[in-house]
Amino acid sequence: GAVVSQHPSRVICKSGTSVKIECRSLDFQATTMFWYRQFPKQSLMLMATSNEGSKATYEQGVEKDKFLINHASLTLSTLTVTSAHPEDSSFYICSAMDNSYEQYFGPGTRLTVT
Amino acid sequence: EDQVTQSPEALRLQEGESSSLNCSYTVSGLRGLFWYRQDPGKGPEFLFTLYSAGEEKEKERLKATLTKKESFLHITAPKPEDSATYLCAVQARGGSNYKLTFGKGTLLTVNP
Numbered sequence: 171g172a173v174v175s176q177h178p179s180r181v182i183c184k185s186g187t188s189v190k191i192e193c194r195s196l197d198f199q200a201t202t203m204f205w206y207r208q209f210p211k212q213s214l215m216l217m218a219t220s221n222e223g224s225k226a227t228y229e230q231g232v233e234k235d236k237f238l239i240n241h242a243s244l245t246l247s248t249l250t251v252t253s254a255h256p257e258d259s260s261f262y263i264c265s266a267m268d269n270s271y272e273q274y275f276g277p278g279t280r281l282t283v284t
Numbered sequence: 285e286d287q288v289t290q291s292p293e294a295l296r297l298q299e300g301e302s303s304s305l306n307c308s309y310t311v312s313g314l315r316g317l318f319w320y321r322q323d324p325g326k327g328p329e330f331l332f333t334l335y336s337a338g339e340e341k342e343k344e345r346l347k348a349t350l351t352k353k354e355s356f357l358h359i360t361a362p363k364p365e366d367s368a369t370y371l372c373a374v375q376a377r378g379g380s381n382y383k384l385t386f387g388k389g390t391l392l393t394v395n396p
Contacts, residue, residue: 176327202382213371213386214328227381263327271316271375271382275327 172198174266176276183254183283190250191279193264199244200266204273205237208261220247254283286311290372290387297362297394305357305390307372315377317355318384319348322369331370362394
């Protein structure tokens with residue numbers, strides 16, 4: 171089956187610093203990837219849609235200057251949380267869409283901002 | 285606005301006790317309805333996609349069904365390893381936007 175990886179799986183950073191999270195589709199090409207965040211005991215909330223070679227589309231209420239998304243290749247999208255604050259602490263999950271429009275999710279990245 | 289409501293929020297079963305999880309949805313034209321399984325601290329694992337009313341899909345002890353307003357995930361003779369949160373999501377038809385709208389999930393606990 172389709173495999174999506176994320177790196178790192180856990181990261182702790184200090185308030186005010188930036189953190190980059192990578193999302194890779196390992197065995198298929200994905201022109202579209204998605205970034206979600208999930209708070210404890212809550213469902214996944216879509217943050218943005220990442221399209222290879224073009225600008226990401228952000229959901230309402232998501233700051234595009236704070237959450238920078240780059241989709242530089244058909245197998246890699248990155249999310250950079252800039253000037254992180256404790257309220258940005260969350261579980262960040264990416265998904266990659268195959269050519270059947272099905273989404274496969276990565277294992278998630280636990281971000282803790284101290 | 286697309287909406288997905290899952291019930292119950294939590295379900296406890298004894299091993300071997302079959303049951304069903306419900307996913308009610310409203311969407312402006314359904315492209316697909318998706319079921320995922322999520323274990324604590326992990327990303328969702330794809331289970332099924334259903335595209336049209338009347339469609340059914342099975343995988344081991346799980347069977348998913350779809351009507352025009354809701355989907356059911358039937359669990360037959362569950363085992364403790366089936367314990368997880370089950371997420372339902374819809375994808376609307378039209379345009380090039382393939383985003384998923386998720387429900388809050390059903391936390392299933394199967395006791396031995």
